[in-house]
Amino acid sequence: MTRYHCDQALIRGTIERDVDIEIGAGRFRRITPDSQPASDARRLRGVTFPGLANAHSHAFHRALRSRTQAERGSFWTWREVMYRAAERLTPDNYLRLARATFGEMAMAGITVVGEFHYVHHQADGSPYANANEMGEALLVAAVEAGIRITLLDTLYLHGGLGPDGYQAPKGAQRRYADADGDSWAQRIDDLSPADHQRIGAAIHSVRAVDPEHIATATEWAASNAAPMHAHVSEQRTENDQCQATHGCTPTELLHAAGSLGPNFTAVHATHLTPADLDLLRAAPAHVCMCPTTERDLGDGVGPSHGLAAAGIPIALGSDSHAVVDLFEESRAVELDERLMSEKRGAHDAGELLRMATVAGHRSLGWADAGSIDVGQRADLVTVALDSVRTAGSGRDPVATAVFAATAPDVRSVIVDGRLVVDDHRHVGFDVAGELDAAITDLLED
Amino acid sequence: MTRYHCDQALIRGTIERDVDIEIGAGRFRRITPDSQPASDARRLRGVTFPGLANAHSHAFHRALRSRTQAERGSFWTWREVMYRAAERLTPDNYLRLARATFGEMAMAGITVVGEFHYVHHQADGSPYANANEMGEALLVAAVEAGIRITLLDTLYLHGGLGPDGYQAPKGAQRRYADADGDSWAQRIDDLSPADHQRIGAAIHSVRAVDPEHIATATEWAASNAAPMHAHVSEQRTENDQCQATHGCTPTELLHAAGSLGPNFTAVHATHLTPADLDLLRAAPAHVCMCPTTERDLGDGVGPSHGLAAAGIPIALGSDSHAVVDLFEESRAVELDERLMSEKRGAHDAGELLRMATVAGHRSLGWADAGSIDVGQRADLVTVALDSVRTAGSGRDPVATAVFAATAPDVRSVIVDGRLVVDDHRHVGFDVAGELDAAITDLLED
Numbered sequence: 001m002t003r004y005h006c007d008q009a010l011i012r013g014t015i016e017r018d019v020d021i022e023i024g025a026g027r028f029r030r031i032t033p034d035s036q037p038a039s040d041a042r043r044l045r046g047v048t049f050p051g052l053a054n055a056h057s058h059a060f061h062r063a064l065r066s067r068t069q070a071e072r073g074s075f076w077t078w079r080e081v082m083y084r085a086a087e088r089l090t091p092d093n094y095l096r097l098a099r100a101t102f103g104e105m106a107m108a109g110i111t112v113v114g115e116f117h118y119v120h121h122q123a124d125g126s127p128y129a130n131a132n133e134m135g136e137a138l139l140v141a142a143v144e145a146g147i148r149i150t151l152l153d154t155l156y157l158h159g160g161l162g163p164d165g166y167q168a169p170k171g172a173q174r175r176y177a178d179a180d181g182d183s184w185a186q187r188i189d190d191l192s193p194a195d196h197q198r199i200g201a202a203i204h205s206v207r208a209v210d211p212e213h214i215a216t217a218t219e220w221a222a223s224n225a226a227p228m229h230a231h232v233s234e235q236r237t238e239n240d241q242c243q244a245t246h247g248c249t250p251t252e253l254l255h256a257a258g259s260l261g262p263n264f265t266a267v268h269a270t271h272l273t274p275a276d277l278d279l280l281r282a283a284p285a286h287v288c289m290c291p292t293t294e295r296d297l298g299d300g301v302g303p304s305h306g307l308a309a310a311g312i313p314i315a316l317g318s319d320s321h322a323v324v325d326l327f328e329e330s331r332a333v334e335l336d337e338r339l340m341s342e343k344r345g346a347h348d349a350g351e352l353l354r355m356a357t358v359a360g361h362r363s364l365g366w367a368d369a370g371s372i373d374v375g376q377r378a379d380l381v382t383v384a385l386d387s388v389r390t391a392g393s394g395r396d397p398v399a400t401a402v403f404a405a406t407a408p409d410v411r412s413v414i415v416d417g418r419l420v421v422d423d424h425r426h427v428g429f430d431v432a433g434e435l436d437a438a439i440t441d442l443l444e445d
Numbered sequence: 446m447t448r449y450h451c452d453q454a455l456i457r458g459t460i461e462r463d464v465d466i467e468i469g470a471g472r473f474r475r476i477t478p479d480s481q482p483a484s485d486a487r488r489l490r491g492v493t494f495p496g497l498a499n500a501h502s503h504a505f506h507r508a509l510r511s512r513t514q515a516e517r518g519s520f521w522t523w524r525e526v527m528y529r530a531a532e533r534l535t536p537d538n539y540l541r542l543a544r545a546t547f548g549e550m551a552m553a554g555i556t557v558v559g560e561f562h563y564v565h566h567q568a569d570g571s572p573y574a575n576a577n578e579m580g581e582a583l584l585v586a587a588v589e590a591g592i593r594i595t596l597l598d599t600l601y602l603h604g605g606l607g608p609d610g611y612q613a614p615k616g617a618q619r620r621y622a623d624a625d626g627d628s629w630a631q632r633i634d635d636l637s638p639a640d641h642q643r644i645g646a647a648i649h650s651v652r653a654v655d656p657e658h659i660a661t662a663t664e665w666a667a668s669n670a671a672p673m674h675a676h677v678s679e680q681r682t683e684n685d686q687c688q689a690t691h692g693c694t695p696t697e698l699l700h701a702a703g704s705l706g707p708n709f710t711a712v713h714a715t716h717l718t719p720a721d722l723d724l725l726r727a728a729p730a731h732v733c734m735c736p737t738t739e740r741d742l743g744d745g746v747g748p749s750h751g752l753a754a755a756g757i758p759i760a761l762g763s764d765s766h767a768v769v770d771l772f773e774e775s776r777a778v779e780l781d782e783r784l785m786s787e788k789r790g791a792h793d794a795g796e797l798l799r800m801a802t803v804a805g806h807r808s809l810g811w812a813d814a815g816s817i818d819v820g821q822r823a824d825l826v827t828v829a830l831d832s833v834r835t836a837g838s839g840r841d842p843v844a845t846a847v848f849a850a851t852a853p854d855v856r857s858v859i860v861d862g863r864l865v866v867d868d869h870r871h872v873g874f875d876v877a878g879e880l881d882a883a884i885t886d887l888l889e890d
Binding site: 341345346387389406438 | 508744832
């Protein structure tokens, strides 16, 4: 049994004070507000939240941070650096890079990551001797970084969707593609996740997977009771291409293939029609917004207000890791909505924090995490209220975290009952040093 | 003579390595790249930039941070908290709050602030015995925080612009208003700035100052060779009100009063017409954008690409201090442009950093600061390249700072040759503790 004493903690939507928390076997056993600090309790100073869920990640994109802004950062400078990184990944250097990236996430209060994994094979497209070697590297990376993972193994069959239909994968894309849907399904059936890991499915996008194989992935997810994610309508071009080929929107195509349901998450969902929104609501599906990446790539601003009004849960992802800070992602949902509507107040701070906690966990297939409740997995993220950013922010620490805190304000992180970040430091390794070494090694000759 | 050795420093637009810098009497005396570290030189690890200029600040708004987001943070919750704070300010508590706020700025690498100062008088509108007591408190606050200041003393005569023309100031607005333009000019003539301080003029807005008195302020600024700022077209309502009363845009009204010129800065300039843009270019005037405040207040996204293409220098301000981080402001200019245009690459990292450095200094009337050059004021801001945010970001440390760094990555700050922030700590006082004490004291009963 481990015992913590929180100055303030968010329990069932309410900030409670002097909360005594007992943890056993990685789960909350007893939660008692208004307690005296027990002598064996470790004090958590600041405000303590449930663990944050990063519902959309491509771990290797961390290597691109600030390197894709050259020549004013056109789309092409981004793509060039992204493909260069993708080409050079090996199981060894990917393990190292992902471990450091997940370490940065842990330091930002992220206790579970949804890794949308598509760099599967060798540089020429042929499988490794162990066809899951890359995916297994990601599972190990998460263990070593101290966080949970949902490995969303991604079906990718085509290099794009042009005027003549689906194109063959080329260049780095050959690493992404399985021979067909069955090979993909057989491969991921061989993955054997531990208790703190889940395997989910992903459809890369309607550009990379045709309707027949969207159905294959959907069947796999259904028969494995697994979450399924897909990139949906991130940019207008995808909608145009889908209309040109299939005469419908990406959401409609996924609906026709039977993909939309409670286990489904539409990632980005930036350019939706009202009919798309109705389909997602009826499913009922999740959406995962990635606002700092959507800013970086110039995707546009998704309809967060409309989604929330329709009762569609919104999860959040740091996606390309231009920024790893779920407080920044959560406030960006509201702030970017304000920029478009020229009106304050689409989402309150509590709603924004639920996007980063419970909605993210559900999107990633974790029913037993995302809130501080007896029986739930014991994840605790403590945010300092005495930094220059958070000081003086008043009586609503949820608003303080969402609107004023940044990742460096995360003081401690506990995942499944184990202390992973203590006094702003990762207990396992030097995260910044490992990031530097892994990225330099990957990208610089 | 003080001597520093920079790992990397930005000199005339180029990153130089192993730069030896000699400082005397607060100015750069010698700058020598590719040097061996002298035995008496203090090493600055990371990348060193010129000082950052925060060209638009209302210091007391720091008290509002994250307190204005209640009930989904409507415009009215913002205004209610803002007026409550404005009503409770005294010379003593304002000194304390501003000192702490400027301390937070120093820690973020800000070496000069443009304080758009309008809370002049007692609660009933009558002047203090010393009519400049509030402004002098701000000057002292900047000295104690270790940064330079341009006090933009603000002419405010009317409470707003309605269907029946200008309205009388009411409530907290009585604290802002001088009796007339001449009283304002006489009052600010009595301010006697030190070497590290400037006095400038501000016109609150076309809502608060009529054309005759816009001309008064313009004359004062011209005869004092002082900078002059005005809030311009932050929200569409102001444009509508100005059109209804004067039949022209705010920029056109300021132009007609002779205000537009090289010493003029249009703050926000969010909703400009093409004709407004031509007038600002011809002046030639500055614009000061405040992207994180414009996000918070739902103002919209200003035409940064058009301004830059017209050669209009853009300065940056943290304004309401929802965030104090000029790296975030500078990248937000580009990122919000991307959201609107759905295209990457309007401004490169070097241009964005110049907004936060040289453009800000010029806007605030400092010709002798904003670059690391012999004879300039010796301001040096060193950003860590080994934090989890900046690690691995590659060979372009300007892109790293602008696109990946946040305020807590500022390792050291030197202003006019004096060390103000050392190893992430303000050398003068506990900034977070002072913020908490000052704000709690001001707002909580």
